[in-house]
Amino acid sequence: MGIHSVANACAHLQNASRARLGLTSLPNNKYNLRLALALHKAGFLSCVTRGGPHPPPLDQLSSYTPEPITSKNVATSRLWVGLKYWDNEPVLKHLNAVSKPSRLVTSGLKDLERVSRGFPAGHLKGLNLGECLFLATDRGVMEVREAVERRLGGLVLARAS
Template structure:
C-alpha cells in the first residue's frame, strides 16, 4: 500500500499544479504526511495542514484532534507554490513501482540530493 499511496500522491500533486490550484487535499496517511512534510521542507509546498473534509478556515488554527469517530474523514491540506505564474512543482513522479522497488544507500542518496545520477535513480533530475 505504501508505494501505491506515494505514486497516487505524486500524480495528484502533478494534476493539481497543472490545474493551477492553490490548495488541494490528500488522504491523511503516514506515507502522505512524511512525503508532504519533506516537500514542504524542500520548499516545493507552501503549507501542510491536517484537517477535515472541508478546507480549513485558517491554516494557523489548531487542528481538530483525530479520534476513532473521525479518523476516516481526516485529510492533509497542501498549499501549492507558484513562481512567475508557473508551478514550483511541475513534475512529481515516483521512480519506484510496486513491481520494481528502487532502493538507495547513503552514498547514492547523497549524490541524488546534490543532483548527480546514482545507481537505479539516474532518472532523477
C-alpha cells in the first residue's frame, strides 16, 4: 500500500477533526478510499463520497452521484469525508499511523489475537476501550477484530480512537 498517502490521510483527518470541520477532502486514490471506507464502517466517519475539487452540496450528500472519472479530471478528483461529532466532541479524536515509510509493521494472527484482547504483542500495544486498529490484508482494509475473525494477518495501518 502507499504508506505515504495513508500517513498523510491519518494526519489530515485528525487535524480536521480537532478543527471541528464537518466535511473535509482527501486525495482520491485507492489507499485513501479503502481506509476511509473502513473508518466509515467502524463508525468514525459519517459519509464518504467521491467528487471534484469543490465539495458536494451538504443537503444532497447522501444521494450525491459524482461525475465519472476521466483522464481529464483524474488529477482534481477528491474524496469528500464527513466527520462525526457527539455532544460537540469529535468521535475521531486520535488517528495515528502505525506503519511508516521507514518502518512497516506487519502482524500475524497470534499477535493480532493478543492485541485485540488488550495485551501487547511485538511492536503493538494492546487495544483499550473504544480503540480500533486497521489492517491492510489481502482481502482489503479491515478492523483487527474482523481480521481475527477471518483468521488473517497483515500490514498494520492505523490506530483510531
